[in-house]
Amino acid sequence: MSRRGLCRQDLAWAAFLLVLAAAFGLVKHWPLVNLSFQGKLAAHLEEMRAQRRQVQFQGVRTLNLSQAYELFQKGQSLFIDARKPEEYQELHIAGAVNLSPEKVQRGDNPALTGIAKERQIVVYCGEAHCDIALKVAEKMQALGFTQVAAFLGGFKAWDEAGYPVDTSK
Amino acid sequence: MANRKPKTENRKLNWLLPRVLGVVLGGIFFYAGLQKHFHDWDFAEAVLAYQLAPLWLAGVVAAVLPWVELIAGGMLVAGLKRRSCLLLLALLTASFLVVLTVTLARGLKIDCGCGLFFQRQVGVLALLEDLVFLVWAGGLYWWELKAVSSKQ
Numbered sequence: 001m002s003r004r005g006l007c008r009q010d011l012a013w014a015a016f017l018l019v020l021a022a023a024f025g026l027v028k029h030w031p032l033v034n035l036s037f038q039g040k041l042a043a044h045l046e047e048m049r050a051q052r053r054q055v056q057f058q059g060v061r062t063l064n065l066s067q068a069y070e071l072f073q074k075g076q077s078l079f080i081d082a083r084k085p086e087e088y089q090e091l092h093i094a095g096a097v098n099l100s101p102e103k104v105q106r107g108d109n110p111a112l113t114g115i116a117k118e119r120q121i122v123v124y125c126g127e128a129h130c131d132i133a134l135k136v137a138e139k140m141q142a143l144g145f146t147q148v149a150a151f152l153g154g155f156k157a158w159d160e161a162g163y164p165v166d167t168s169k
Numbered sequence: 170m171a172n173r174k175p176k177t178e179n180r181k182l183n184w185l186l187p188r189v190l191g192v193v194l195g196g197i198f199f200y201a202g203l204q205k206h207f208h209d210w211d212f213a214e215a216v217l218a219y220q221l222a223p224l225w226l227a228g229v230v231a232a233v234l235p236w237v238e239l240i241a242g243g244m245l246v247a248g249l250k251r252r253s254c255l256l257l258l259a260l261l262t263a264s265f266l267v268v269l270t271v272t273l274a275r276g277l278k279i280d281c282g283c284g285l286f287f288q289r290q291v292g293v294l295a296l297l298e299d300l301v302f303l304v305w306a307g308g309l310y311w312w313e314l315k316a317v318s319s320k321q
Contacts, residue, residue, distance in 0.1 A: 007314065010253045011253075013250050014256045017237075017254070020236075021236035024236045024239075025229075025234070028236070030232075032209055032232055033229055035228060036225050036227055036231075037225050039225065041213060042217060045213060087278065126278055
């Protein structure tokens with residue numbers, strides 16, 4: 001058989017394997033596919049995430065966009081950006097300080113010891129899907145900070161709302 | 170007589186190397202498929218985050234893609250229909266390369282859904298890794314095709 005003939009044969013088998021994979025996938029994950037067809041997948045995933053967070057981050061106070069903005073306007077709260085330093089440098093909530101999860105792991109970190117334990121703190125990460133803000137807030141609570149809350153919408157929601165941002169570049 | 174031994178060794182290497190490379194590649198994709206299969210809802214979330222597929226299709230992608238990796242990877246490890254599996258994996262990685270490039274260009278900072286052992290963001294590293302897999306699968310396919318057609 002010529003090289004072209006072999007290629008055609010390989011492609012035909014590859015197409016067959018693809019059909020086989022599609023059949024297995026659709027049958028095995030039918031609940032997921034069905035929800036997707038009904039247009040309810042995103043809402044269902046959101047619900048699952050909220051349930052998981054309730055269990056995983058029990059006791060961590062959370063804020064929505066308007067609550068976070070209200071605290072920002074009062075000017076008393078310290079906003080902590082838990083994203084990577086390069087993301088923070090690019091753009092962050094005006095006045096926020098960068099404190100990644102690694103820095104919070106060490107309780108004697110100078111970045112942490114300089115903050116009063118009773119200060120109102122708002123932690124945020126990139127967007128609603130990320131758990132880093134909750135992790136940092138949980139860790140800070142464990143370190144004795146009494147008024148920590150995680151802003152769940154993250155920087156994306158803040159930026160899309162057109163609220164004040166700043167750059168370190 | 171003196172030249173025979175190296176030729177035999179060469180032939181052995183030509184037979185063994187593609188098989189070993191195929192088994193390793195197949196193993197990687199089989200493992201990746203297994204991860205996605207067992208964490209299907211997490212993977213669906215990762216697919217949705219790309220904001221490329223319409224909502225109704227995101228679920229189909231999340232359901233089918235792990236099985237493409239499982240079947241192609243598993244069969245490659247088992248040595249069944251090796252060239253077709255390689256072709257399928259090359260197609261998969263090429264498509265993912267386009268998706269990653271578009272996502273990078275759009276500036277989305279999302280989990281790539283492609284981390285084997287830990288979560289990773291879409292970035293240059295993920296792009297390079299995918300490129301390596303594409304060259305690996307494509308190159309191996311070409312090698313095996315050449316070997317078979319030269320025999321016939």
